Amino acid sequence: MAAPRLRSLPRNVTDVTRVLACVDGSVQNLQVSSDVGSVQLEHTTPIREFFSWPGKRNYEGLYWSSTNRRHVEFESLLEREYLLAADNASDIVAIAAQPLALLWPRDTRGNRDHVADFFVRLANGDGRLVDVRSAKGAEKHAEQSALTRRVCDEIGWDYEVFTGLHPELAHNLRWLAGYRHDRSAPPTEVAESIEHCFAAPLPLQLGLDEASSRTGQSIELTTAHVLHLIWRRTLSTDMTRPLSMSSEVWA
Structure with a gap:
């Protein structure tokens, strides 16, 4: 049974930074050290409640992650962009x-604590703590970010302050994300045929026509398959430019 999410955080009365995390259904209170790096934070539940009230300016919701195979919560559109x-x-x-x-030591000036926005596990086994801030917010919270970075250095994690994507990349990812689900994934033999069609760079529309002809599938289904493969990075394109039917795509 999952532990209830905290509505408020306890005060740290010690001289060292403490870490609160909900692991295996219970809240753990740990002293910052390299030992914290062994905690599987990717399996934690959110440490505190996501608050909502009438007139709240931030948009919050759930994002279905093809990485996690389940929903991940976010508290702003910028956080949703990070999840994308x-x-x-x-x-x-x-x-x-x-x-x-993170519960700062008792003599820390300003905020007593900080709830990180995300933790991600990397393919090489390393961890990364992420805070999502607008450009102005990153400047305003620079001191807090510096404290967080020092904690991450001590534990052995990467630390990132995410301030947003390039507009063209964000636009392309929003389009491709519509095809991230397995329902758009082609069977293995179809994927191989599609990759063969894009062995050399082709405009997307031309490649779709060729792949549809080769596989005997409708152009609509072929489009879903191809865009899923671009999302999965099996096929590549220049994501810094607006994705269109004239964009070059290659395997």
């Missing part, structure tokens, strides 16, 4: 929202 990028990243194998709270 992380879900598409080839080096990320698991994502957790609000995985921990």
Whole structure:
């Protein structure tokens, strides 16, 4: 049974930073050290409640992650944009929202604690803690980010402050994300035929026509398959430019 999410965080009365994380249904209170790096934070539940109230300016919701095979919570559209990028990243194998709270030592000025936005597990086994901030927010919270980075260095994690994607990349990922689900995935033999069609770079429309003809499938189904393979990075295209039917795609 999962532990209830915290509505408020306890005060740290010690002289060292503490880590709160909900692991295996119970909240653990750990001293910052390299030992924390062995905790599987990708399997934690959010450490605190996601609050909502009438007139709240942030948009919150659930994002279905093709990496996790389940929903991940977010509290803003910028957090959703991060999830989109992380879900598409080839080096990320698991994502957790609000995985921990950092309780600063009792003599720390300003905020007493900080709840990180995301933790991701990398393909090489390393961990990365992520805070999502607008450009102005990143500047405003620079001191807090510096404290968090020092904690991550001590534990052995990467640390990232995400401030948003390039507009063209964000637009392309939103389009491709519509095909991230397994229902758009082609069978193995169909995928091989599609990859053969794009062995040399082809405009997307031309490649779709050729793949549809080769596989005997409708152009609509072929389009879903091809866009899924681009999302999965089996096929490639220039994601820094607007994706269109004239975009070159290659295997």
